[in-house]
Amino acid sequence: MSQARERGSEHWRKQTFRNRSESSAVAGRKRAATHLAFGTPALPLLLVGAVVLVDLAGGAGVIWLPLLAAGPALAATTSGPRGVLCVGLLAAVLSALLGTRDGVPGGELAAVLSALVAVTLASALASALRWRRERVLAAVRSVAEAAQHALLAPIPSSVGPFQVAVRYSAAAAEARIGGDLYALVPTPYGVRMIIGDVRGKGLPAVGTAALVLGVFREAAYDEPDLLAVVARIERSLARNLGYDDFVTAVVAGYPEPGRLEVVNCGHAPPLHVRASGVVSSVEPVDPAPPLGLRALTGETPSLQVLPLADGDQLLLYTDGVTEARDHGREFYALAEGLARHVSDEPASTLAALEAELQTHVGGRLHDDAALLLLRKPAEAGRAPEAVVGRGSATVPAPLRPPAAGAGVGCGRNAE
Incomplete structure (x- = not known):
């Protein structure tokens, strides 16, 4: 078993590295195309040519010559200092x-040339400052991408017995990560997952989400009981969060075929899609407070068991999806949308849901939104599940290596 895990882990690392290398190559080609399209002074040259043609046609001389200064001024917005x-x-x-051809007096021509030189030098300086800011912004974005890879590592299309798809959108402009979190990991006690929403936005929310994910990854492997996993997260948050901070979350596990365990801590209820296409909400039997507030209420979460048959699907999401409003202030009806777009391919289902959600809000979402969809395909043609030690606790065979950030998100898409 250990050798199989090592081989699987090595394959996982190679595949992850290959995917990131391909993504970097694609991003490099896009940047090169963008630079070619916007970095050349084509429009400024066309403007200069138009002024020359007007002058040649009209012979108005000095009236048109000052317009040539618009060429370097416009070049400052699209080109580097050299192009300007x-x-x-x-x-x-x-x-x-x-000016010589049109007989412009020497004094007037000198004034035009002086103004042209001044505009050119000022435009070159502005272009140099703009390029410097763009380099700084590129460096900041590279740091954000590194944080994304650390906290939002792509989830593979299949984990254990499940087909999986993820979609995530951060509300903050230019952000890749936010206050929503999710993780999906295979463990000796079956596949376990979490999705949650941290109170607040920005860097503090990202820090809290990273804390929750770190504790979850450790506890998911150590604790045979799903409620013990939730309890460890609760204890960690109680030590590290303020009195007014909390995290709503759904923690779920699939310990054996056909049995899904769900613990809901003040989060939006998952949606269960049966093989027949019927969509139902998994409402908690005994609602529990969000993580971090148990000490204030004294209530403890309960374990809810859900049958999950072949062909069934489970959608976990955050309130950024269900609270998205259109121009008429109407909320997005996620259950109805899921019923319209559900298919045997989770990635296709979420792509259709995301497109419909964007259309509903008319553009950008105003809150972090995460969608995690799992589908349990039929067992025909699949490898049998291998029992690992503890009674009915199972893990799919072969066991996929966990990888430190595999299937972990923090708050466009994980794909």
């Missing part, structure tokens, strides 16, 4: 030639 200087030099040469 080239456009400015071309405009100055053409201005001198046209």
Whole structure:
């Protein structure tokens, strides 16, 4: 078993590295195409050419020559300092030639050329500052991408006996991660998962989400009882969170075929899709307070058992999805949307849901939103499940290696 895990772990690392390398190559090609499209002074050159043609056609001389300064000014928005200087030099040469041709007095022509040189130098300086800011922004984005890979490692399309798909959107502009969290890991006690929503937004929410995920990953492997996993997360949050901070979450486990365990701590109830297509909400029998508030209420969460047959699906989500409003302030009806778009491919289902959600809000979401969909396919043609030690506790065979950040998200998409 240990050798199989090592081989699987090595395959997982190679596959992850290959996927990231391919993503980096695609991103590099996109950046090169963008630079080619927007980094060349094509529009400024067209503007300079248009002024020259107007001057040649009308012979108005000095009336049109000052417009040549618009060329380097426009180049500052699309090109680097070198491109701005080239456009400015071309405009100055053409201005001198046209001024001489049109008989513009020397004093007036000198004034036009001086203004053109001043505009060119100022535009080159502005372009240099813009490029510097863009380099700093690129560095910040690279750090954000590194944090995303650490906390939001892509979840594979299959984990244990499940087909899996994930969609995530951060509310903060240019953000890759936020206050929503999710994880899906195979353990000696079956596949376990968590989805949650941290109170608040921004970096503090990201820090809390990272704390929850770290404790969950450790406890999911150590604790045979799912309620013990929740209790460890609760104790950690009680030591580290403020009095007004909390995390709503659903923690679930699949310890044996056909049996799904769910612990709901103040979170939106999952949606259960049966093989027949019927969608139902998994409402908690005994509602429990969010994680971090147990000491204030004294209530403890309860374990809810849900039968999960072949062909069934389970959708975990955060309130950023169900609380998304359209222009008429109507909430998005997730259950109805899921019933419309459900299919045998979780990735296709979530892609359709995400597109419909974006259409519903008319653009960008105003809150972090996460969707995690699992489907239990039929067992035909699949490897049998291997029992691991503890009675009915099972793990799918072969066991996928956990990887430190595998299947972990923190608050576009994980794919």
